[in-house]
Amino acid sequence: MRTIIKNAHLIDATKDYGNADLxxxxxxxEGTDLGGDVDETLDAGGNVLTPAFIDLHTHLREPGGEVKExxxxxxxxxxxxxxxxxxSMANTKPTVDEAGIVSELVAKAEAxxxxxxxxxxxxxxxxxxxxxxxxxxxxxxxxVMITDDGIPVEDSHLMRRACEYARELGLVIxxxxxxxxxxxxxxxxxxxxxxxxxxxxNPASAxxxxxxxxxxxxxxTGARVHIAHVSSKRGMQVVEWFKEQGAPVTAEVTPHHLTxxxxxxxxxxxxxxxxxxLRTQEDVDYLLDAVNRGVVDSIGTDHAxxxxxxxxxxxxxxxxxxxxxxxxFPLLYTELVETGKLELxxxxxxxxxxxxxxxxxxxxTLEPGKPADLTLLExxxxxxxxxxxxxxxxxxxxxxxxxxxxxxxxxxxxxxxxFEREGVLEPV
Amino acid sequence: MIKGSTPVTLADPAAExxxxxxxxxxxxxxxxxxxxxxxxxxxxxTADVMAQVMERTIKKVPALQGFTVGTLFxxxxxxxxxxxxxxxxxxxxxxxxFAAGASxxxxxxxxxxxxxxxxxxxxxxxxxxxxxxxxxxxxxxxxDAAIVNAGDGRRAHPTQALLDAYTFSKNFADFDSFxxxxxAIVGDVMHSRVARSNIELWTKLGxxxxxxxxxxxxxxxxxxxxxxxxxxxxxxxxxxxxxVMALRLQNERMGAGLLPSIAEYQARYQVTEEVMAxxxxxxxxxxxxxxxRDVELSGTVADSGRSVIEKQVxxxxxxxxxxxxxxxxxxx
Numbered sequence: 001m002r003t004i005i006k007n008a009h010l011i012d013a014t015k016d017y018g019n020a021d022l023x024x025x026x027x028x029x030e031g032t033d034l035g036g037d038v039d040e041t042l043d044a045g046g047n048v049l050t051p052a053f054i055d056l057h058t059h060l061r062e063p064g065g066e067v068k069e070x071x072x073x074x075x076x077x078x079x080x081x082x083x084x085x086x087x088s089m090a091n092t093k094p095t096v097d098e099a100g101i102v103s104e105l106v107a108k109a110e111a112x113x114x115x116x117x118x119x120x121x122x123x124x125x126x127x128x129x130x131x132x133x134x135x136x137x138x139x140x141x142x143x144v145m146i147t148d149d150g151i152p153v154e155d156s157h158l159m160r161r162a163c164e165y166a167r168e169l170g171l172v173i174x175x176x177x178x179x180x181x182x183x184x185x186x187x188x189x190x191x192x193x194x195x196x197x198x199x200x201x202n203p204a205s206a207x208x209x210x211x212x213x214x215x216x217x218x219x220x221t222g223a224r225v226h227i228a229h230v231s232s233k234r235g236m237q238v239v240e241w242f243k244e245q246g247a248p249v250t251a252e253v254t255p256h257h258l259t260x261x262x263x264x265x266x267x268x269x270x271x272x273x274x275x276x277x278l279r280t281q282e283d284v285d286y287l288l289d290a291v292n293r294g295v296v297d298s299i300g301t302d303h304a305x306x307x308x309x310x311x312x313x314x315x316x317x318x319x320x321x322x323x324x325x326x327x328x329f330p331l332l333y334t335e336l337v338e339t340g341k342l343e344l345x346x347x348x349x350x351x352x353x354x355x356x357x358x359x360x361x362x363x364x365t366l367e368p369g370k371p372a373d374l375t376l377l378e379x380x381x382x383x384x385x386x387x388x389x390x391x392x393x394x395x396x397x398x399x400x401x402x403x404x405x406x407x408x409x410x411x412x413x414x415x416x417x418x419f420e421r422e423g424v425l426e427p428v
Numbered sequence: 429m430i431k432g433s434t435p436v437t438l439a440d441p442a443a444e445x446x447x448x449x450x451x452x453x454x455x456x457x458x459x460x461x462x463x464x465x466x467x468x469x470x471x472x473x474t475a476d477v478m479a480q481v482m483e484r485t486i487k488k489v490p491a492l493q494g495f496t497v498g499t500l501f502x503x504x505x506x507x508x509x510x511x512x513x514x515x516x517x518x519x520x521x522x523x524x525x526f527a528a529g530a531s532x533x534x535x536x537x538x539x540x541x542x543x544x545x546x547x548x549x550x551x552x553x554x555x556x557x558x559x560x561x562x563x564x565x566x567x568x569x570x571x572d573a574a575i576v577n578a579g580d581g582r583r584a585h586p587t588q589a590l591l592d593a594y595t596f597s598k599n600f601a602d603f604d605s606f607x608x609x610x611x612a613i614v615g616d617v618m619h620s621r622v623a624r625s626n627i628e629l630w631t632k633l634g635x636x637x638x639x640x641x642x643x644x645x646x647x648x649x650x651x652x653x654x655x656x657x658x659x660x661x662x663x664x665x666x667x668x669x670x671x672v673m674a675l676r677l678q679n680e681r682m683g684a685g686l687l688p689s690i691a692e693y694q695a696r697y698q699v700t701e702e703v704m705a706x707x708x709x710x711x712x713x714x715x716x717x718x719x720x721r722d723v724e725l726s727g728t729v730a731d732s733g734r735s736v737i738e739k740q741v742x743x744x745x746x747x748x749x750x751x752x753x754x755x756x757x758x759x760x
Contacts, residue, residue, distance in 0.1 A: 195649040198561040198583025198624055268562030309538040314560035 001026060001039050003415060008044035008376070012051050012365045013349035022049060024372040027414035031368040042410070042417070044376055051364035052084025052115075052373040052411055053351040056174065057149070057228055057252060057300030058325060060086070060117075062108075063101065064093025069305040069323075069393045071105065075114035077303070077392035079419035081325040082408035083115050084364075084373035090122040091150035097122040097133045102141035114418050115411070116373070120145040123162050123173065127151045132162055135169050144359060147174035149228055152210055154180060159214065163223035172359060174226045174252075175214045177235070178276055182206035187315050189262040189277045197265055199315055202277050204232035211235045215242035218249045226250045226358050229302050231257045231276035233286035240295050250297040250358045253287050255328040258299075259335050260284075260398070270311050270318030271398050274304070288341060291350070298354040299332070299347075301325045305394035323394035327385055329377070331399060333406030372415035375408045381425040383407060389422075456575045457751055458564045459584035460628045468633060471750050472594055478746035478753070481518065492521035495756050498551035499525045500543075501578070502558040507717065507741065508578050508588075512555045515748035521756075524551060539563060540570050547571045553756060556580070574755050582619045588716055589625035591747040593633065595740045596671050601710040606633035612665040612707075614640045614699055615675030615724055618647050622716040623675060631655045640665035641675075641697060644686045662697050666706040673714040674699050674724035690723060700726040704734070712736050 003024040010017035010032065020032040022044075060074035069077075071088075078086045088105065090096035096105070102119050109117035121143035125131050127150065135146055146166050153159045153175070166173050183206040188194050190201025211227055218225035219242060230236050230251050239251045256274060261281045264272045272278060290296055304321025311318050324331070329351070336342035353363040364370060382405045387397040411419035460468075481489050497516040501509055509525075516523045526546055546554075553574040556564050561581030568575050579585040596611075597603050611630045617623045617639045627637050631654060638657045639650060651658050659665050666672055681687050704711065713725065713735040721727055729735065 192649045192652050195647045196624075196653075198581050198621060265562075268565040309541070312538040312540040312566070314539060314558060314563050314566070316560045 001415065002037070003040040003042065004038045005042045005044050005049060007046055008049035009046060010049050010366050011348065013345060013353045014365055017366060019046070022366070024415040027372055029366060029368055029370045029372050047409065048377040048379055049374055050348055050377060051352045051366065052375045052413065053082050053329065054355040054364065055083050055086040055301050055303070055325065056145070056226065056298055056355050056358060057302045058086040058088055059091070059304045059321065060088040061092060061305065062105070068307055071109050071117065072112055073391060073393045075109060075112055075117060076419070077325050077390060078115035079411040079413070080391045080408065081327070082329050082375035082377065082411055083325065084375065084411065084413050085116040085118060087118045087120050087145055089149045090120050090147060091127055095122045095127050096120070097125050099134065099137040099141035102138055102143050106142040113416070116413055118144045120147045120174065123148040123153060124158065129154050129158060132158070132165065135165055135171060139169055139171060145172050145174055149174055149176045152176050152178045152180055156213060156217065160217050160221060163217050163221040163225065167221055167223035172224045172226050174228050177207055177210035177214050177227055179206045179209045182209065185316065186277070187273055188265050189279045191262060191280055193262045193265060199265065204234045204279060204283065207232050207276050208234040208238050211238045215239065215247055215249045219245065219247035222248060224248050224250070226252060228252050228300065229254050229257065229276055230287065232279050232283045236286060236290045236295065240290065243295065251295065252298050252300040253291065253296050254300060254302045255324055255331050256322050258284065258287055259331060268315065270313065270315050271396065272322070273315065273318050273320055274322045275320040288336070291342065292346070296350065297358050299350040301328045305392055308396050311396070322398060323392055324397070326390050326392060327397060327399050327404065329408060330404035330406040333379065334404045338405060372412055374412040376410040378407050378409045378425055379405060381405065383425050455755065456568055457586055457755060458568070458575060458577045460586050460589060460625060460632065463632065465633055468629070471590065471754055472597065474750035474753060475594055475746045478749035482746055487518055488520060489518070490520045491753055492516065492519035492756060495521045495553070496551045497521045497523050497752065498546065498554045499523065500546065500554045500556045502563070503579065505557055505578070508557065511744040512578060512748050514745050515752055518745070518749055519753060521752070524549065539566055543567055543570050547573065553752065576751060576755065579621055582621050583624060585621040585625045587744070587748055587751055588622050589629040590751070591740055591744045592626055592673065592714055593629055594747050595714070595736050595743045596712060598743070599712055599736045599739060600670060606630065606635045609635040609670045610638065610668055611635055612638045612640060612669040612672045613675065614662055614665055614672065614697055616645045616677055616681060617641050617650065617675065618645045620675050626673065627653055627656060638665045638669065642687060645681065662699065662703050663706050666703045669707045669711055671712040671714055672699055672704065672707055675716065676718065677720060677723055694723060698724065698726055699729055701728055704729060714740060717741065
């Protein structure tokens with residue numbers, strides 16, 4: 001099957017190729033301006049065509065949480081957000097801690113034909129933090145990453161042995177680095193705002209301490225440890241310190257930690273409740289600065305959908321998590337790239353080659369021979385976020401109604417169009 | 429809903445109800461953040477009128493006749509609930525009490541669903557108490573009724589602060605104004621909505637507030653409020669204070685590693701006669717109740733002539749009457 005995508009502005013993290021017609025053949029990129037017969041013709045309308053994004057941190061809620069999201073809705077949502085590959089998290093019911101569950105997810109996702117699914121598997125059985133899972137069997141079944149994300153691994157000895165074993169198998173361990181005893185029942189960042197609002201706070205030190213522990217164990221064991229969702233200046237400073245020493249650690253930030261601060265809680269809406277919490281503007285600024293200095297390796301969405309009813313509970317009972325995969329790119333493009341705070345090339349890098357490097361995967365570019373995982377981005381028209389048309393089951397969003405630019409209008413996986421935005425983007 | 433006409437003393441409820449919504453100054457009482465000093469003074473004046481009503485033989489006026497007030501207490505309370513119910517009934521409002529404690533609320537039932545179900549019975553106003561901060565704000569999104577916050581988590585308890593300040597103004601010798609007055613709050617400030625609302629109110633009225641307690645219960649961030657000082661010394665806190673307010677110490681705090689023991693607290697933070705010697709000659713003693721006798725306050729101090737604790741409780745009714753009246757009917 002040969003496809004031509006005409007009139008595309010080709011950009012990847014390494015290069016701006018300018019305008020060209022891109023040819024796809026049998027699931028791969030064939031080249032530019034080649035000519036010859038094609039089976040399918042598409043018009044990119046001069047829009048930016050770039051490798052589809054890679055998300056190392058998505059909660060698809062299957063098995064067990066299908067009321068919030070499932071593979072079908074989640075992978076469709078990912079494609080709608082411009083993502084071609086996602087790593088699903090393992091904190092499901094049951095947790096993904098047996099090879100059979102991994103195989104089932106892989107098989108199911110293949111039949112769905114949306115964004116590619118690369119499942120992660122739990123570090124400990126049931127995320128209990130007590131006993132290691134069978135990393136080798138899980139890997140053989142298709143797991144690409146080991147993580148207890150959602151729950152911090154409290155026991156340092158277990159973390160150490162997990163790292164040693166993961167290193168042997170070439171697996172990355174992604175950590176949810178928060179010290180539970182300092183975090184306690186904190187629902188938002190501990191600071192001036194939390195004290196004024198009378199809500200239990202989660203101090204940045206809880207994150208910094210655990211990031212230190214996880215990085216130290218990475219350095220000690222030589223394992224590749226990926227620190228998820230760094231949310232604070234303090235936490236990022238710890239990562240930087242270890243990186244300077246050559247520790248095998250990588251760092252992720254989320255779109256919400258780059259764009260929202262804890263003052264949003266004045267509205268008392270649990271839609272903003274997330275772990276680790278939204279921090280102060282000083283933290284947000286520092287994270288962006290770290291991104292610009294090359295300290296951050298990848299942007300991961302930490303897409304964490306819940307039902308509307310759950311997010312309408314009180315601030316203590318409502319679950320943690322923000323569903324954001326469909327708006328992550330437009331949000332970052334509008335608030336950071338358009339305002340001159342972040343270069344588009346760096347944003348693309350953090351969503352493409354950065355995540356690939358963390359995983360030791362082949363870097364996604366537009367060169368011939370690369371898989372035809374692509375997304376077409378309309379960077380010119382501002383449009384209001386309409387959560388009601390989300391592919392995700394969580395049809396509500398902190399950014400609902402906000403005017404954003406940079407909407408993905410088509411996404412391809414292995415050369416096949418898996419997403420096309422309905423209707424035309426109407427200027428706001 | 430509006431019943432027959434009766435001689436009115438405060439305002440014609442039917443006419444007031446028909447009054448344009450926009451003329452009413454405010455709809456809810458969630459906290460005192462955006463209240464002006466003038467609004468508070470006007471409310472105190474209304475409370476004075478209400479206090480007179482409560483001195484009559486027949487403690488009833490038809491001011492809120494035809495209005496329905498619902499009490500929605502997700503967190504238990506006897507006194508505050510009774511105080512609000514009294515305040516509503518004394519003005520001839522109908523009262524509906526929803527026992528929304530843990531037993532009657534299915535676990536995980538969203539606040540929204542609970543409210544919507546109750547709201548179908550159309551109260552004009554809900555008095556809400558909940559263990560988690562922010563719930564009254566959330567509720568305002570799901571009903572057209574007015575919401576009065578009777579305490580949400582550790583965040584706010586506006587009617588308590590109003591009755592505390594009102595009691596001070598009625599009992600402090602030669603009271604003329606809050607300007608330059610000093611309120612000392614001693615105890616578990618961190619977990620106290622009474623403290624937070626009093627800080628908000630008294631500073632707004634021109635007073636200074638000193639917060640005192642062990643560091644583990646005294647968040648440093650509170651220093652960022654204007655006219656608020658923090659101290660670990662109960663003597664320093666009492667120094668020149670025009671009123672000393674002691675907060676209730678809960679036993680859980682010991683278990684949670686916040687305080688070693690009650691004995692430590694008593695030795696260092698109990699308000700005793702010795703402590704009160706540092707205060708202003710006419711200083712009053714306050715406590716939001718219920719009091720742990722001989723923990724927060726020594727028995728002697730609690731029973732002394734300076735203590736206005738019982739007056740606080742009594743004033744709760746006219747102050748709450750004034751709040752309900754102001755929100756539902758507006759100023760005369």
